[in-house]
Amino acid sequence: MSKKKTCMTVIENRAIAEGIYSMVLVCPEGESFGAVRPGQFVGVCCRDGSRILPRPISICDFDAEGKLLRLVYRCAGKGTAEFAGWEAGSEAQILGILGNGYDLSALVGKKVLLIGGGIGAPPLLGLAKSLKQADEAAGAGKVTAVLGYRTNDLFLAEEFRRAAEVIIATDDGSAGVHGNVIDAIRELSPEFDVICACGPMPMLRGVKALAEEKGVKAWISLEERMACGVGVCLGCVTKTAHKDEHSNVNNTRICTEGPVFDAEEVLL
Amino acid sequence: MTQSQMTEKNRPDMSVEIAGVRFQNPVMTASGTFGSGIEYSEFVDLNRLGAVVTKGVSNIPWEGNATPRVSETWGGMLNAIGLQNPGIDIFVERDLKFLEPYDTKVIVNVCGKSEQDYLDVVERLSDEKRVDMLEINVSCPNVKEGAIAFGVHADSLFRITEKIKKVAKQPVIMKLTPNVTSIPELARAAEAGGADALSLINTITGMKIDVERRCFVLANRTGGLSGPAIHPVAVRMVYEAAHSVKIPVIGMGGIATAEDALEMILAGASGVAVGAMNFSDPMTTIRVIEGIEAYMERHQVSKITDLIGVL
Numbered sequence: 001m002s003k004k005k006t007c008m009t010v011i012e013n014r015a016i017a018e019g020i021y022s023m024v025l026v027c028p029e030g031e032s033f034g035a036v037r038p039g040q041f042v043g044v045c046c047r048d049g050s051r052i053l054p055r056p057i058s059i060c061d062f063d064a065e066g067k068l069l070r071l072v073y074r075c076a077g078k079g080t081a082e083f084a085g086w087e088a089g090s091e092a093q094i095l096g097i098l099g100n101g102y103d104l105s106a107l108v109g110k111k112v113l114l115i116g117g118g119i120g121a122p123p124l125l126g127l128a129k130s131l132k133q134a135d136e137a138a139g140a141g142k143v144t145a146v147l148g149y150r151t152n153d154l155f156l157a158e159e160f161r162r163a164a165e166v167i168i169a170t171d172d173g174s175a176g177v178h179g180n181v182i183d184a185i186r187e188l189s190p191e192f193d194v195i196c197a198c199g200p201m202p203m204l205r206g207v208k209a210l211a212e213e214k215g216v217k218a219w220i221s222l223e224e225r226m227a228c229g230v231g232v233c234l235g236c237v238t239k240t241a242h243k244d245e246h247s248n249v250n251n252t253r254i255c256t257e258g259p260v261f262d263a264e265e266v267l268l
Numbered sequence: 269m270t271q272s273q274m275t276e277k278n279r280p281d282m283s284v285e286i287a288g289v290r291f292q293n294p295v296m297t298a299s300g301t302f303g304s305g306i307e308y309s310e311f312v313d314l315n316r317l318g319a320v321v322t323k324g325v326s327n328i329p330w331e332g333n334a335t336p337r338v339s340e341t342w343g344g345m346l347n348a349i350g351l352q353n354p355g356i357d358i359f360v361e362r363d364l365k366f367l368e369p370y371d372t373k374v375i376v377n378v379c380g381k382s383e384q385d386y387l388d389v390v391e392r393l394s395d396e397k398r399v400d401m402l403e404i405n406v407s408c409p410n411v412k413e414g415a416i417a418f419g420v421h422a423d424s425l426f427r428i429t430e431k432i433k434k435v436a437k438q439p440v441i442m443k444l445t446p447n448v449t450s451i452p453e454l455a456r457a458a459e460a461g462g463a464d465a466l467s468l469i470n471t472i473t474g475m476k477i478d479v480e481r482r483c484f485v486l487a488n489r490t491g492g493l494s495g496p497a498i499h500p501v502a503v504r505m506v507y508e509a510a511h512s513v514k515i516p517v518i519g520m521g522g523i524a525t526a527e528d529a530l531e532m533i534l535a536g537a538s539g540v541a542v543g544a545m546n547f548s549d550p551m552t553t554i555r556v557i558e559g560i561e562a563y564m565e566r567h568q569v570s571k572i573t574d575l576i577g578v579l
């Protein structure tokens with residue numbers, strides 16, 4: 001049995017912005033997840049038994065051995081509010097690692113534009129770090145991160161700066177470009193030949209249109225309500241341009257075939 | 269004495285027989301919550317399960333409903349998947365083939381929109397050796413046509429059971445819906461139609477509303493409620509069904525622990541299935557099996573069949 005629910009230990013859990021938390025978890029002694037890909041996620045199980053479904057949360061960062069996971073999450077409801085109260089030293093039941101994640105081999109050595117809207121930014125941080133390392137080894141490539149926020153509460157932006165060139169957009173104009181991430185890209189015209197994006201659906205639609213306009217590939221990370229997180233319940237599907245191999249209809253499982261998709265393959 | 273110290277000989281006998289099929293233990297997976305076992309085989313040793321009950325399959329591929337399809341509720345969840353499935357051809361080639369080597373029984377859950385849809389699938393499976401039993405889903409609340417319509421009226425349930433029995437080569441389980449006034453009436457109708465066994469309950473129709481956005485949470489508006497929240501309702505209905513027919517009953521609905529499963533068994537279930545709680549912990553089935561064994565040791569029960577329907 002290669003997968004299981006792992007009893008991890010919380011080693012840090014703190015607010016990094018208004019309603020946004022960063023939690024670091026470690027595997028039990030002698031255990032690890034092995035190779036983790038940026039863009040993959042885990043199911044975080046609530047301690048309160050009245051909440052039976054694991055919460056899908058992206059892996060923001062991880063170590064090379066796959067023993068440490070960092071999750072950055074927004075307090076969005078009952079489950080995430082519960083997580084915010086978890087103390088260092090306490091246990092967390094984690095289902096995973098889940099999903100496909102980004103395929104680094106398709107990105108290394110290229111001019112990659114990362115586009116993160118709000119709470120969509122965290123998984124791109126791990127991607128930026130992995131790409132920086134791989135680009136350095138390959139001696140080619142450039143990563144630019146365009147991060148969209150509501151206000152100037154710019155969580156993770158400083159960490160992104162260590163791995164990528166950073167462009168900020170804020171809805172209220174209090175930092176960076178006044179507007180959304182697409183406005184910022186139009187205004188500052190960063191160079192890119194492939195896009196990786198994670199964020200709310202309207203932003204992803206904008207990203208897909210931008211990629212079509214520029215004739216580049218866009219890898220986008222999708223979200224949907226999930227029950228199992230492993231591919232059995234068919235709760236999390238998204239419509240696809242072509243017939244999906246697993247489902248045999250124009251529907252694909254975000255938790256299993258995704259959450260990262262070629263934007264051309266999914267209907268938004 | 270711990271599990272490992274026990275010899276095979278004094279281990280409790282967990283095997284049950286349902287309609288002539290022998291199961292190594294009574295614990296199964298509930299249809300639609302375990303796929304065909306492919307994904308969960310990475311978490312669970314399928315050889316330890318009494319049976320894998322597969323996701324509903326129809327004669328042709330079904331796309332299912334729009335999303336959101338699932339929503340958590342207190343102690344449970346709503347789903348309105350709409351029986352998305354790849355169709356019987358892929359199912360046979362891929363899913364049944366995958367299950368081939370496992371030492372567990374295979375029960376195939378069958379769905380359809382018309383009588384002929386069901387008969388097509390049943391006929392197509394009749395020569396598949398890997399299929400030990402068929403479970404006929406006449407109780408899904410999430411598809412507009414067919415499905416549940418056959419399961420809510422005694423006369424239509426009787427008729428479709430009779431027709432399916434004429435073409436089926438494997439024993440037939442009719443899966444009952446809780447969304448009816450009288451379980452005994454429906455249970456007896458299926459028995460009269462020739463059903464070899466019954467299973468219940470399918471999900472209870474529910475609805476969830478997002479008060480902030482003032483909209484339905486599920487695209488389908490209504491969905492089927494499952495999980496621990498429905499367990500007492502399921503136990504009552506299993507009890508009623510088991511006490512109104514002679515054929516065996518498989519109980520499901522909110523099973524999370526061995527105690528939950530034992531309640532069903534004491535109420536008259538010969539088999540039990542774990543559904544939504546697989547999502548919470550993929551090892552739930554195994555915990556239930558081990559818990560029942562521990563209970564039997566503690567109460568010095570040597571055969572599980574001694575517990576079935578003692579109430």
Ligand SMILES: Cc1cc2nc3c(=O)[nH]c(=O)nc-3n(C[C@H](O)[C@H](O)[C@H](O)COP(=O)(O)OP(=O)(O)OC[C@H]3O[C@@H](n4cnc5c(N)ncnc54)[C@H](O)[C@@H]3O)c2cc1C
Binds near residue numbers: 075
């Ligand atoms: C692949 C994936 C990765 C994600 N990564 C992150 C991340 O890194 N950081 C982060 O803050 N959030 C992330 N989310 C969103 C996160 O899952 C939800 O915010 C969270 O489940 C809310 O749970 P809750 O109990 O607080 O909210 P409630 O509203 O109380 O939850 C009720 C139910 O709805 C589900 N739900 C509610 N909102 C969402 C949503 N937006 N997406 C999916 N399910 C939802 C919950 O899981 C739960 O089952 C991700 C979602 C997906 C699908």
Ligand SMILES: Cc1cc2nc3c(=O)[nH]c(=O)nc-3n(C[C@H](O)[C@H](O)[C@H](O)COP(=O)(O)O)c2cc1C
Binds near residue numbers: 227377468543
């Ligand atoms: C996501 C989901 C999908 C389901 N799909 C099917 C199905 O295809 N056929 C069927 O007969 N029952 C289906 N069911 C019903 C379950 O098999 C079971 O009867 C019900 O969920 C009650 O058990 P539980 O409370 O343990 O989940 C489904 C349930 C869930 C939660």
Ligand code: FES
Binds near residue numbers: 231232234235236253
């Ligand atoms: S969440 Fe169950 S299939 Fe994706």
